Amino acid sequence: MAEHNELGRLGEDKAVAYLVREGFVVLERNWRSKCGELDVICQKDGLLVVVEVKTRSGLEERPEELLDWRKRRNMRRVADAYVKAKNIRQEVRFDLVLVAGEGLEVEHIEDVIQVFE
Secondary structure: OOHHHHHHHHHHHHHHHHHHHOOOEEEEEEEEEOOEEEEEEEEEOOEEEEEEEEEEOOOOOOHHHOOOHHHHHHHHHHHHHHHHHHOOOOOEEEEEEEEEOOOOEEEEEOOOOOOOO
């Protein structure tokens, strides 16, 4: 496995462990549809939470630079496919978990995508 793939898997595992500690119930990891993939799908406080995980060995990027408009659009599109496929009737929130630095520190940013932006 390529080094960046290993880092990504490690970061995603660390992000999921963090989410579980924070009371999230993980429903899916790496859910795929014909329009794309969602990293983590979970529930908390009556919300369906779609989580994008970004893992970086350094801290060179700011979190807001990690989700460009194409990525946000695609996350909404794939989340819509998930909600339809699973017949879910919950409000959806989009979060970002950034795992970065030598110690792979976790930063959780809630509500990173406004549905009507």
